[in-house]
Amino acid sequence: MLKARDAAQSLGIALGRASTDHQSTYCTGRTGTSAQRRILQGIPALPRMPGIAFARSLRRSISVAAPVSASRHQVSANGRAAGAVRSFFRKSLRAAAPSQSADPFFDQVSARVRGLTLHGVKRIAVLGSTGSIGTSCLDVLSASRDRLRPVALTAHRRWEQLAEQCRQFNPSYAVVTDDAVARDVRRSDFPSDTRLLFGGDGAAEVASSPEVDVVVAGIVGAAGLRGAWAAVEAGKTLAIANKETLVVAGPLVMDMAARTGSKLLPVDSEHSAVFQALQTGRSAEVRRVVLTASGGPFRGWTAEKLKEVTPELALKHPTWDMGPKITIDSATMMNKALEVIEARWLFNLRADQIAVVVHPQSIVHSMVEFVDGSVIAQLSPPDMRLPIQYALTYPDRTEGISPRMDWTKACSLEFHPPDIEAFPALQLGFEVAERGGSSGAVLNAANEVAVDRFLRCELAFTDIPRACRAVLNAHDFSSSPTLSELLRLDRWAREETARWRV
Numbered sequence: 001m002l003k004a005r006d007a008a009q010s011l012g013i014a015l016g017r018a019s020t021d022h023q024s025t026y027c028t029g030r031t032g033t034s035a036q037r038r039i040l041q042g043i044p045a046l047p048r049m050p051g052i053a054f055a056r057s058l059r060r061s062i063s064v065a066a067p068v069s070a071s072r073h074q075v076s077a078n079g080r081a082a083g084a085v086r087s088f089f090r091k092s093l094r095a096a097a098p099s100q101s102a103d104p105f106f107d108q109v110s111a112r113v114r115g116l117t118l119h120g121v122k123r124i125a126v127l128g129s130t131g132s133i134g135t136s137c138l139d140v141l142s143a144s145r146d147r148l149r150p151v152a153l154t155a156h157r158r159w160e161q162l163a164e165q166c167r168q169f170n171p172s173y174a175v176v177t178d179d180a181v182a183r184d185v186r187r188s189d190f191p192s193d194t195r196l197l198f199g200g201d202g203a204a205e206v207a208s209s210p211e212v213d214v215v216v217a218g219i220v221g222a223a224g225l226r227g228a229w230a231a232v233e234a235g236k237t238l239a240i241a242n243k244e245t246l247v248v249a250g251p252l253v254m255d256m257a258a259r260t261g262s263k264l265l266p267v268d269s270e271h272s273a274v275f276q277a278l279q280t281g282r283s284a285e286v287r288r289v290v291l292t293a294s295g296g297p298f299r300g301w302t303a304e305k306l307k308e309v310t311p312e313l314a315l316k317h318p319t320w321d322m323g324p325k326i327t328i329d330s331a332t333m334m335n336k337a338l339e340v341i342e343a344r345w346l347f348n349l350r351a352d353q354i355a356v357v358v359h360p361q362s363i364v365h366s367m368v369e370f371v372d373g374s375v376i377a378q379l380s381p382p383d384m385r386l387p388i389q390y391a392l393t394y395p396d397r398t399e400g401i402s403p404r405m406d407w408t409k410a411c412s413l414e415f416h417p418p419d420i421e422a423f424p425a426l427q428l429g430f431e432v433a434e435r436g437g438s439s440g441a442v443l444n445a446a447n448e449v450a451v452d453r454f455l456r457c458e459l460a461f462t463d464i465p466r467a468c469r470a471v472l473n474a475h476d477f478s479s480s481p482t483l484s485e486l487l488r489l490d491r492w493a494r495e496e497t498a499r500w501r502v
């Protein structure tokens with residue numbers, strides 16, 4: 001019924017747009033039936049419509065369109081499925097009122113329906129639009145205005161940058177999540193038709209809004225869980241960059257997604273690569289996934305030499321331009337540890353089905369090895385706009401703005417085993433992926449605080465994994481925690497790590 005709902009919802013949006021001047025009939029139905037009812041309720045409000053015949057025909061078109069879109073596509077009422085819906089909508093218009101074609105209103109509606117190729121547009125909420133993922137995402141949206149439309153943007157503190165983005169994209173909603181900066185925000189800097197919301201509630205509200213099709217989880221850290229959770233609970237497609245959501249609450253999020261029909265599409269380049277490679281086989285045929293790691297700026301350094309690393313050195317990543325937290329995580333290889341845990345939940349793998357290999361060029365973004373020994377990899381120059389675009393346009397592939405491989409130039413690709421002794425954080429990832437339960441929430445919280453302390457020069461670089469190990473070992477493990485237990489343990493782990501001394 002989910003696909004029926006999606007299809008009906010698309011149709012509702014189509015109809016709503018067709019009748020924009022007369023009545024805004026946005027369909028927000030939770031089930032196919034209620035969606036259909038709401039669509040049909042909108043019809044009498046259209047002046048001079050062909051009335052009940054049209055309604056009947058429309059009803060027929062919905063019941064035909066829904067199974068078609070469901071059988072053809074796994075996900076999304078948008079893209080091709082929306083195309084199927086629009087085509088049935090057009091047919092039903094013709095069938096319902098062939099004799100009305102001279103009627104100016106009918107012409108008007110038909111014209112608008114034809115224009116609905118425009119309205120196969122996916123409506124996007126970008127959580128964390130001011131960050132590295134967020135701004136890359138806006139580049140993609142800017143280049144795909146005919147298919148993707150930002151309807152909600154959120155920032156935490158950088159409200160001026162958010163206001164500038166709003167002036168450029170004119171979204172329906174803007175959210176400033178940090179209550180502490182709320183009173184500094186100048187309303188007049190935002191477009192007058194952008195509704196301004198505040199706090200974590202605002203982010204959750206836009207993530208679950210019926211006006212949104214796809215939510216991009218681009219907030220950093222466990223703070224991203226709230227919006228991502230709201231999106232999954234509302235059955236949205238979640239383009240997930242915020243790996244911490246799955247590290248903290250992977251089993252709960254995936255269970256919820258199975259219940260609500262929410263689809264999680266990876267944005268992390270490694271997971272996007274795995275997701276793409278997985279489409280070449282069946283899940284039962286997967287032997288393992290191999291996540292590639294650039295090795296960060298300190299690849300080849302000994303544990304001894306790593307003690308000298310300063311925040312300034314660690315913030316310079318050789319291949320990726322990212323936010324500060326993930327840049328430090330890449331340098332310690334905690335980022336890869338978090339990705340191992342993310343992959344475990346996202347793809348329902350055992351920990352021993354995940355391997356990590358260091359690949360300094362960051363061209364092969366990850367690989368899947370199948371039972372017959374074939375290894376399928378995804379390659380492209382390192383640029384986050386490609387996996388973001390794929391998550392947003394999936395299941396379609398469209399022209400994009402990311403750079404392409406230049407095969408006229410010689411290049412070599414290297415693969416090395418990771419140095420677990422120098423980078424012990426990686427081992428923590430495998431342990432947590434195997435243990436599950438509350439360990440992900442504790443590791444993540446400990447790491448967030450340890451990174452923060454390192455950036456404030458309170459801890460040495462090599463203390464980051466040590467602090468995480470100590471707090472993880474000290475925690476009161478629970479094998480199947482609830483969300484509130486996880487949040488409690490998150491707070492506990494933050495306090496412990498803030499107190500931790502060498």
Ligand SMILES: NC(=O)c1ccc[n+]([C@@H]2O[C@H](COP(=O)([O-])OP(=O)(O)OC[C@H]3O[C@@H](n4cnc5c(N)ncnc54)[C@H](OP(=O)(O)O)[C@@H]3O)[C@@H](O)[C@H]2O)c1
Nearest residue numbers: 128130131132133155156157158219220223241242322323
């Ligand atoms: N950057 C990459 O290339 C990359 C690649 C793969 C995965 N990821 C993942 O994507 C996520 C975002 O990374 P990033 O590099 O884009 O981070 P970033 O550049 O630091 O941006 C973080 C975003 O989250 C917002 N934010 C910060 N704290 C928040 C809070 N407490 N509540 C709500 N919003 C908050 C920030 O708002 P303000 O700007 O107002 O502070 C900003 O919009 C991370 O989970 C990371 O692991 C990133």
